Amino acid sequence: NAGVTQTPKFRILKIGQSMTLQCTQDMNHNYMYWYRQDPGMGLKLIYYSVGAGITDKGEVPNGYNVSRSTTEDFPLRLELAAPSQTSVYFCATLDFPGTGEITEAFFGQGTRLTVV
Amino acid sequence: EDQVTQSPEALRLQEGESSSLNCSYTVSGLRGLFWYRQDPGKGPEFLFTLYSAGEEKEKERLKATLTKKESFLHITAPKPEDSATYLCAVHRNKLIFGTGTRLQVFP
Numbered sequence: 001n002a003g004v005t006q007t008p009k010f011r012i013l014k015i016g017q018s019m020t021l022q023c024t025q026d027m028n029h030n031y032m033y034w035y036r037q038d039p040g041m042g043l044k045l046i047y048y049s050v051g052a053g054i055t056d057k058g059e060v061p062n063g064y065n066v067s068r069s070t071t072e073d074f075p076l077r078l079e080l081a082a083p084s085q086t087s088v089y090f091c092a093t094l095d096f097p098g099t100g101e102i103t104e105a106f107f108g109q110g111t112r113l114t115v116v
Numbered sequence: 117e118d119q120v121t122q123s124p125e126a127l128r129l130q131e132g133e134s135s136s137l138n139c140s141y142t143v144s145g146l147r148g149l150f151w152y153r154q155d156p157g158k159g160p161e162f163l164f165t166l167y168s169a170g171e172e173k174e175k176e177r178l179k180a181t182l183t184k185k186e187s188f189l190h191i192t193a194p195k196p197e198d199s200a201t202y203l204c205a206v207h208r209n210k211l212i213f214g215t216g217t218r219l220q221v222f223p
Contacts, residue, residue: 033211042122042203042215043160050209058210090159094211096147104162105150105211 002026006091006108013081013115021076021111023091031094032074033105034058034066036087043090049074081115088112118143120206122214129221132193137217139204140186149187151180152203154216160203163189194221 007022023032030051035043045058049068063085065077078085091108119142129135141149148167152160164173166182173180177198179190189202199221205213 031209031211035213043205043213045210045212048210056209059212092211094207096207104165105205105207106162107159110159 004091004093004106004108006089006111008111009109010112011114013078013113015081015083015115017081018077018079019081019113021078021089021091021113023074023076023108024072025074025093025106026072027093027095027106028071029093029095029106030071031096032068033092033094034064034074034076035090035092036060036085037090037110038087046076046089078113083115086113086115118206118208118210118212120204120212120214122202122204122217124217125215126218127220129191129194129219131195131221131223134190134192134194136191137189137202137219138186139189139214141204141206142185143206143208143212145208146206148207149182150205150207150211151178151187151189152205154201154203163202191219194219196221196223 005024033048034046044060047066049055089111092105094105121140123138151163154160164180169184171182177192181188201216201218203216
């Protein structure tokens with residue numbers, strides 16, 4: 001049981017390049033989230049998904065895209081990378097069964113992205 | 117619009133000096149409020165989930181409480197190893213985090 005796996009852990013991109021940050025979970029959680037965290041700041045929600053085939057924008061979606069074709073995977077796509085996208089990116093999952101209580105949101109180890 | 121505000125932004129305590137961190141929120145239909153601890157360069161570490169007003173949870177020197185508008189994280193007799201950033205988050209489909217409180221406990 002690996003939990004939430006993010007790849008890569010580190011990446012340096014040149015301005016204008018594109019890349020996909022991968023997030024995979026093996027807990028069968030419906031809810032998945034992508035966050036960015038700038039130095040000394042809190043977590044800002046980029047996109048989220050409440051289940052396969054359903055995605056929605058968070059607080060800071062511009063410059064990013066997501067897809068959720070399976071329960072397990074929730075990739076984050078950066079198109080035309082800009083220096084402002086230099087940040088640490090976290091993926092998280094949460095199980096909300098509808099009845100009963102949520103336990104916790106599980107986080108991946110993060111991806112440290114630098115755009116130069 | 118859902119909002120989460122944490123105060124203070126930063127807090128310096130002497131070892132053994134108890135205090136409280138505040139998390140106020142404006143979310144209709146709250147499903148859960150989370151508290152996390154984050155050390156520099158690491159991901160958030162789960163502390164508590166609270167579901168309804170009046171609920172309290174404890175873990176070692178930490179105690180979290182919840183009302184209809186805010187949550188408090190009480191730290192009793194803190195130690196230097198409690199130094200970290202403490203984050204709260206509210207869930208209603210979205211999971212929105214506050215900006216955190218940076219806690220420093222010095223000997």
